[in-house]
Amino acid sequence: MPDKRIEKKVLSGKRLTPDDALRLFRTEDIFGLGRLASYASGVRNGNHVYFVQNRHINPTNLCVNRCRFCAFSRSRGEKGAFELSVAEVLERARQAPEGVREFHIVGGLHPDWSLERYTDMLSALKEHFPAVHLKAFTAVEIDYLAKSSGLSLNRIIMLMKDAGLDSLPGGGAEILGSRVRRRICPEKISGKRWLEVMRACHKEGLRTNATMLYGHLESPEDRVDHLRRLRDLQDETGGFNAFIPLAFQPGNTRIKTRTSPSGLEDLKTIAVSRLFLDNFAHIKAYWIMLGEKIAQLALLFGADDIDGTVIEEKIAHMAGTDASEVMAKADLIELIRRAGKIPVERDSLYNVVESYG
Ligand code: V47
Numbered sequence: 202m203p204d205k206r207i208e209k210k211v212l213s214g215k216r217l218t219p220d221d222a223l224r225l226f227r228t229e230d231i232f233g234l235g236r237l238a239s240y241a242s243g244v245r246n247g248n249h250v251y252f253v254q255n256r257h258i259n260p261t262n263l264c265v266n267r268c269r270f271c272a273f274s275r276s277r278g279e280k281g282a283f284e285l286s287v288a289e290v291l292e293r294a295r296q297a298p299e300g301v302r303e304f305h306i307v308g309g310l311h312p313d314w315s316l317e318r319y320t321d322m323l324s325a326l327k328e329h330f331p332a333v334h335l336k337a338f339t340a341v342e343i344d345y346l347a348k349s350s351g352l353s354l355n356r357i358i359m360l361m362k363d364a365g366l367d368s369l370p371g372g373g374a375e376i377l378g379s380r381v382r383r384r385i386c387p388e389k390i391s392g393k394r395w396l397e398v399m400r401a402c403h404k405e406g407l408r409t410n411a412t413m414l415y416g417h418l419e420s421p422e423d424r425v426d427h428l429r430r431l432r433d434l435q436d437e438t439g440g441f442n443a444f445i446p447l448a449f450q451p452g453n454t455r456i457k458t459r460t461s462p463s464g465l466e467d468l469k470t471i472a473v474s475r476l477f478l479d480n481f482a483h484i485k486a487y488w489i490m491l492g493e494k495i496a497q498l499a500l501l502f503g504a505d506d507i508d509g510t511v512i513e514e515k516i517a518h519m520a521g522t523d524a525s526e527v528m529a530k531a532d533l534i535e536l537i538r539r540a541g542k543i544p545v546e547r548d549s550l551y552n553v554v555e556s557y558g
């Protein structure tokens with residue numbers, strides 16, 4: 202075991218300190234760490250691993266921010282820039298197979314789309330697909346809409362909810378601490394503001410996810426600080442559904458690292474997140490960023506969710522990932538089963554649709 206004292210704490214359900222998390226990030230006992238995280242996952246979710254039938258839709262990649270780690274965004278007129286009309290968004294939605302339960306919608310910060318452009322998109326989707334959950338817009342986009350419309354954050358959240366928004370994905374968190382944030386995404390809202398937007402959403406009854414982009418310029422201390430801030434907000438609101446560590450994909454970006462994080466780094470990050478975030482019900486191994494094989498191993502290192510069918514993915518693919526863009530439901534089930542786990546299809550709020558035990 203990585204540390205007897207930490208092991209004792211986990212087995213007796215005691216909360217880990219930031220210093221404990223740092224020790225875990227530094228341990229070389231990867232199997233001991235995995236066993237401990239797997240135990241913590243079992244306490245919360247038994248042997249179940251969740252997946253969702255979803256479809257990603259990116260309405261535009263025009264973005265005024267141009268974060269250094271992002272290969273997806275473009276400026277107006279640049280090669281590869283795109284902006285979808287509401288009709289084209291609907292067309293993408295229609296391509297989703299029978300059984301899809303969630304549209305995951307995120308985009309760049311468009312230089313001149315109006316607030317109505319966003320509410321029209323949500324209401325059109327809701328009108329045509331009333332049974333599909335709309336998980337849309339990161340905290341960064343919500344903040345941008347408030348700033349560009351001159352309306353308050355709470356007003357924007359209300360308008361989005363009225364138009365059909367059901368929950369928010371966890372993007373835009375990156376590394377919340379300002380030292381790294383200034384270097385990887387200087388134009389983006391601060392970590393403090395990201396947390397404020399999430400707090401406001403939770404208070405309005407919208408559930409959200411949280412992410413952490415790792416494997417670039419951050420240190421283990423930066424990761425622990427990030428996790429601590431998320432755990433503190435979760436203590437306050439209880440509004441986060443899942444935590445998703447996002448493995449950095451370096452292709453076509455302006456961050457000088459040669460490779461994406463190693464498999465061991467991926468597994469460690471999943472395991473430490475599971476152990477430290479004791480108030481998060483779910484840790485998601487996002488197979489698009491991890492690759493199918495590491496995502497499968499992550500299920501033995503504390504993850505209890507593997508995300509979904511996805512269908513079309515641009516953010517990781519424009520940054521050079523070699524994972525595929527779509528995984529069929531049957532393949533998700535098989536991947537989970539082969540890890541010795543029970544596949545459970547869920548909706549966006551983790552209600553069970555069907556268990557394949
Ligand atoms: O905010 C951008 C990240 C995020 C790169 O909530 C990159 O269920 C790696 O948040 N390498 C968007 N990551 C994706 C996201 C997400 C994905 C899946 C599920 C959920 C959920 C949320 O992608 C961005 C940014 O943090 N990102 N560029 C890159 N080169």
Ligand code: SF4
Pocket residue numbers: 264265266267268271273274308309310341386389
């Ligand atoms: Fe824009 Fe988001 Fe890419 Fe940053 S990560 S450049 S905010 S699309």
